Amino acid sequence: MSTIKNQAISGVFWSLLQNVGGKGITFLVTLLLARLLTPSAFGLIGMLAVVIQLSQVMVNAGFSQALIQRKEISNEDYSSVFFLNLMVSIFLYTLLFFGAPYIADFYHQPQLVDLTRVLTLIFVINAFSFVQEAKLTRELKFKKLMMINLPSTIAGGVISIIMAYMGFGVWSIVALQISTRILYALQIWLYARWRPQLLMQWDRLKELFSFGGKIMLSSMIQAVYQNIYLIVLGRYFAVTSVGYYQNANNLVQTPSATISGAISKVSFSVFSSIQDDNEGLRSGYKKIVQQLMFWLCPAFVFAAILAEPLFEFLFTAKWLPAVPYFQVLCVVGILFPLNAFNLNMVNVKGRSDLYLKLEIIKKLIITVGVIICIPFGIKALLYFQAFNSVLSYIINSFYSGRFISYGLFSQLKDITPIVLLTISTGFLIFLVNQFLTVDSNVIRLTIGLFTGYSTYWIAAYLTKLAPFLDFTNLVRNRLVKS
Numbered sequence: 001m002s003t004i005k006n007q008a009i010s011g012v013f014w015s016l017l018q019n020v021g022g023k024g025i026t027f028l029v030t031l032l033l034a035r036l037l038t039p040s041a042f043g044l045i046g047m048l049a050v051v052i053q054l055s056q057v058m059v060n061a062g063f064s065q066a067l068i069q070r071k072e073i074s075n076e077d078y079s080s081v082f083f084l085n086l087m088v089s090i091f092l093y094t095l096l097f098f099g100a101p102y103i104a105d106f107y108h109q110p111q112l113v114d115l116t117r118v119l120t121l122i123f124v125i126n127a128f129s130f131v132q133e134a135k136l137t138r139e140l141k142f143k144k145l146m147m148i149n150l151p152s153t154i155a156g157g158v159i160s161i162i163m164a165y166m167g168f169g170v171w172s173i174v175a176l177q178i179s180t181r182i183l184y185a186l187q188i189w190l191y192a193r194w195r196p197q198l199l200m201q202w203d204r205l206k207e208l209f210s211f212g213g214k215i216m217l218s219s220m221i222q223a224v225y226q227n228i229y230l231i232v233l234g235r236y237f238a239v240t241s242v243g244y245y246q247n248a249n250n251l252v253q254t255p256s257a258t259i260s261g262a263i264s265k266v267s268f269s270v271f272s273s274i275q276d277d278n279e280g281l282r283s284g285y286k287k288i289v290q291q292l293m294f295w296l297c298p299a300f301v302f303a304a305i306l307a308e309p310l311f312e313f314l315f316t317a318k319w320l321p322a323v324p325y326f327q328v329l330c331v332v333g334i335l336f337p338l339n340a341f342n343l344n345m346v347n348v349k350g351r352s353d354l355y356l357k358l359e360i361i362k363k364l365i366i367t368v369g370v371i372i373c374i375p376f377g378i379k380a381l382l383y384f385q386a387f388n389s390v391l392s393y394i395i396n397s398f399y400s401g402r403f404i405s406y407g408l409f410s411q412l413k414d415i416t417p418i419v420l421l422t423i424s425t426g427f428l429i430f431l432v433n434q435f436l437t438v439d440s441n442v443i444r445l446t447i448g449l450f451t452g453y454s455t456y457w458i459a460a461y462l463t464k465l466a467p468f469l470d471f472t473n474l475v476r477n478r479l480v481k482s
Contacts, residue, residue: 023255023258025153026153026176027250027254028157029156029157029161029176032161033160033161033172033173034316037169037172038169039240039244039318039322041170041172041173041243042173042242042243042246043234043244043246044111044112044115044239045115045170045173045246046230048112048115048116049230050223050224050226050227050228050231051096052119052122053223053226054220054223073138076197076199078135078196079197079199079200080200080202082127083199084200085130085131086124086127088127089123089124089127090124093120093121096116096120097116097117099116100113103116104116107235111170119177119178122177125178125181125182126181128185128188128189129184129189131194132188132189132192132194133188135192136188144192148184148187148188148191149184151183152183155180155183156175156180156181156183157180159179160172160175160176163175221356221360222359225363228366228370229249229382229385230242230246233245233381237378241378244321244325245322245325247315247319248322248323249329252300252332253333253336255296255333256333256334256336257336257340259292260292260336260337260341278403281345281403281404282404285345286406287467287470288341289415290418290470292337293334293338293415293419293467294418294460294465294467294468294471296333296337297334297418298422298425298426298452300330301334301423302449302452302453303326304327304330305429306429306433306444306448307326309444309445309448310441310445311323311326312441325378325382328379328382328383328385328386329385331386331389331390332386335390335392335393336389338393338397338411338415339392339393339396342393342396342397342400342401343355343358343396343400345403345404346399346403351403358395358396361395369384369387369388394408397411414466421460421463421465422456425452426452428452429451429452432447432451433448
């Protein structure tokens with residue numbers, strides 16, 4: 001058990017470093033691009049988000065999760081999945097190459113024809129790295145993944161910024177994604193030290209697909225509905241509105257999805273190895289959820305309160321219409337890790353069938369909600385998105401709680417002190433910000449964040465908040481060992 005714990009701690013560290021470092025670099029690049037490009041450029045890319053994500057899911061077909069989840073795996077399994085992924089990626093690219101005009105017609109944006117045909121090359125590129133990444137993840141070699149990911153992200157960012165300065169517009173964003181994935185694929189082939197055998201064993205693929213297929217269907221549904229607001233905005237509203245939403249959503253998703261995604265990747269590998277130990281799963285899950293909420297909850301609440309000076313400082317005044325979008329989406333950002341981890345527990349238990357059923361139920365709710373909200377405008381869609389995050393958390397926690405006896409009320413009991421402390425501190429920031437008369441965004445942000453975080457940490461220390469004690473003990477133990 002101690003070995004698994006050490007692997008988990010090491011894995012979380014390197015996975016966090018990879019995700020936080022990679023996403024942090026991408027965020028800085030996007031920030032610079034937002035200052036150089038127009039909101040409509042981001043809106044055009046946002047319209048293609050669902051096409052990209054949906055096709056990526058179909059290429060992977062849930063096999064990555066299946067390769068990680070199974071207790072025993074062979075080189076024949078890896079090779080079979082590799083060649084199947086490659087064939088599917090080429091087929092999908094061909095389909096979208098000829099289908100690009102129909103996508104452009106749907107959004108009434110002729111530029112999307114060429115953008116689609118170039119951007120969807122990512123499918124074929126990624127097919128060369130899916131299996132290697134799954135193999136390294138299964139082996140908990142997150143340090144190696146980090147050393148592959150960061151240089152690729154930095155180089156892709158440099159290329160993108162140079163192109164933006166040279167006036168390439170929306171193609172700068174395309175270059176960011178294409179160049180990053182090419183460099184990542186090249187490096188993972190060099191450093192993963194795995195090469196596929198020229199074979200495809202259909203019986204092994206069928207066995208893996210029995211688990212991965214349900215994940216694929218669930219992920220396809222997730223990809224569509226994760227971007228459904230972009231689809232609706234692109235179809236019924238101005239392209240600049242899509243750009244505002246895209247940037248606001250990115251600012252929310254970057255910290256939330258990055259941190260929870262890094263820990264989900266590690267916890268899925270580690271928890272799958274102890275999937276029959278409910279007490280161990282419950283204890284580990286509780287600590288992870290508390291830590292995530294301890295860090296993410298104040299970050300989003302404070303950012304929502306200081307959203308106006310934050311956006312003007314980061315993106316310039318042309319992005320201020322995105323502020324109301326961001327403030328509502330902060331609710332989604334706070335609940336994102338809770339939803340992700342409850343679903344993660346369902347997969348750890350091998351219940352991909354239940355995972356699929358839950359996704360179908362929740363997406364039917366979204367479909368009805370979006371249809372009702374469209375006539376009432378963008379704000380109605382945003383408020384429904386926040387409401388749906390709350391509803392999804394209730395549903396997810398109910399079912400995952402049945403496996404490890406850690407359901408909705410147990411989770412709320414553990415995170416309520418964090419939420420109450422965050423709300424109290426946020427109210428203090430609001431008062432300070434209201435009474436400030438200075439125009440400098442830097443000063444307003446500095447005073448607001450200093451007031452908030454200093455109060456938050458002091459209160460956490462005085463009240464002996466559980467995640468605060470866990471974190472300080474971990475740091476103290478590390479320093480002692482050093």
